[in-house]
Amino acid sequence: MTGKHNGQVKILIATGIYPPDLGGPATLLTELPGALKKAGMDIKVITYSDTALSEQEKREGMVWRISRQSPCSKISYFWRMWRLSGRCDIIYATDTYSVGYFAYLIKKLTGKKYIIRFAGDSAWETASACGWIKDYIVDFQNKKYGRRIEKMKKRRAKILAGADRVIAVSNFIAGIAKAIGAAEKNIRVIYNAVDFFGELPQKTRPMAPTLVFAGRLMPWKGVGVMLDVVAELKKEIPDIIFEVLGDGPEMESLKEQARKLSIEQNVKFRGRVSEPESHKIFSRSTIFVLNTNYEGLPHSVLNAMAVGLPVIATSIGGNAEVVQSGENGLLVPYNDQKAWITAVKTLLNDEALREKFIQNGKKTLEKFKWKKLVAETVEVIKSI
Numbered sequence: 001m002t003g004k005h006n007g008q009v010k011i012l013i014a015t016g017i018y019p020p021d022l023g024g025p026a027t028l029l030t031e032l033p034g035a036l037k038k039a040g041m042d043i044k045v046i047t048y049s050d051t052a053l054s055e056q057e058k059r060e061g062m063v064w065r066i067s068r069q070s071p072c073s074k075i076s077y078f079w080r081m082w083r084l085s086g087r088c089d090i091i092y093a094t095d096t097y098s099v100g101y102f103a104y105l106i107k108k109l110t111g112k113k114y115i116i117r118f119a120g121d122s123a124w125e126t127a128s129a130c131g132w133i134k135d136y137i138v139d140f141q142n143k144k145y146g147r148r149i150e151k152m153k154k155r156r157a158k159i160l161a162g163a164d165r166v167i168a169v170s171n172f173i174a175g176i177a178k179a180i181g182a183a184e185k186n187i188r189v190i191y192n193a194v195d196f197f198g199e200l201p202q203k204t205r206p207m208a209p210t211l212v213f214a215g216r217l218m219p220w221k222g223v224g225v226m227l228d229v230v231a232e233l234k235k236e237i238p239d240i241i242f243e244v245l246g247d248g249p250e251m252e253s254l255k256e257q258a259r260k261l262s263i264e265q266n267v268k269f270r271g272r273v274s275e276p277e278s279h280k281i282f283s284r285s286t287i288f289v290l291n292t293n294y295e296g297l298p299h300s301v302l303n304a305m306a307v308g309l310p311v312i313a314t315s316i317g318g319n320a321e322v323v324q325s326g327e328n329g330l331l332v333p334y335n336d337q338k339a340w341i342t343a344v345k346t347l348l349n350d351e352a353l354r355e356k357f358i359q360n361g362k363k364t365l366e367k368f369k370w371k372k373l374v375a376e377t378v379e380v381i382k383s384i
Contacts, residue, residue, distance in 0.1 A: 008040060009382075010044075012087075013043060027275050028192070039378045044062055044064070044087070045062055047064070048065075090384060095117075096117075113384055116167070118169070119173065120173065121176055124140045128294075132146075132149060161180075168190075169297040170191065191373065193302075193373045195306070207284075208241050212243040214273075218250060221293075224254060225340070226289060233341065233345070237348070245272075246271070286309075286348065288309040291313075291334060298322055298323075310358055311329035312340070316334055319331065328363070
């Protein structure tokens with residue numbers, strides 16, 4: 001175990017996002033520093049930010065914010081992270097490719113130990129989003145590419161191999177970390193949690209059959225095929241609604257696709273919404289849908305189950321660690337339009353099946369508890 005100062009382990013949480021930023025990872029970081037403090041640790045947080053320190057943050061002296069708008073933001077971040085790391089025992093980096101690389105460099109220079117929270121392979125995500133590759137994430141790990149992609153792959157391999165511990169968000173992601181180069185003995189799987197949001201809105205019967213998706217609008221999220229599905233379903237269910245929560249590079253092309261399919265009135269592009277607002281929209285929807293070709297652990301599926309939504313997702317990545325097809329949801333092949341139409345119709349027409357999935361979904365969430373996440377995180381920290 002690492003050394004202590006005044007009886008406390010000192011942790012520097014280095015992150016790229018932090019409240020008031022939106023999204024699951026930022027929301028988790030709302031609660032994690034306080035939980036680790038209650039576990040007897042001394043916590044500092046450094047983050048990129050679009051906002052200045054609040055008055056409360058100034059008084060507490062726990063958070064350091066580095067402006068994303070500064071032309072020297074990366075230099076400023078690294079310098080401040082370097083200074084703060086001198087007062088801590090362990091760096092806990094929540095993002096592999098930016099702040100994780102800084103943790104790697106600091107370890108190389110000073111021997112400071114670090115933990116990486118690994119939620120996804122940004123090298124693959126970048127290459128896919130830019131259209132440089134068509135390969136699946138698992139195949140991507142062992143294939144050779146051009147200099148640009150191999151440079152990204154080499155960097156993340158150094159970061160994961162150099163980490164004293166890698167916290168993977170699912171067994172699927174743990175396998176990716178191992179394939180990249182993390183030592184198996186250093187990898188720990190700690191599932192996300194969604195039970196720290198407090199009281200959730202009551203589920204209400206929607207005015208019309210409503211499908212809902214939440215996530216970044218990236219090519220592998222398969223929202224385009226879901227628009228085709230909605231267009232087909234509209235022939236039998238004219239008032240069907242598709243709520244699309246999130247933004248991303250696919251937004252404009254998806255809006256244009258909806259226009260060409262004549263379903264503009266059926267599709268509601270909400271853009272980025274807060275977790276509480278997404279819960280409200282979930283609560284007045286019928287089915288949560290996730291037609292993705294890549295998912296580390298589907299945080300949005302956990303949120304949907306928490307609010308009481310039945311789920312249809314793809315049998316890809318970490319999805320199968322949450323959804324057991326026929327028990328607490330349905331799993332269908334990625335981009336299989338016919339299978340999606342059949343699955344959606346099945347659930348829309350079977351209220352008893354929807355209720356079964358809702359009740360079993362709530363039982364599923366017992367594996368994804370906040371207390372468990374915190375206890376396991378403390379255990380990882382103490383194991384170094």
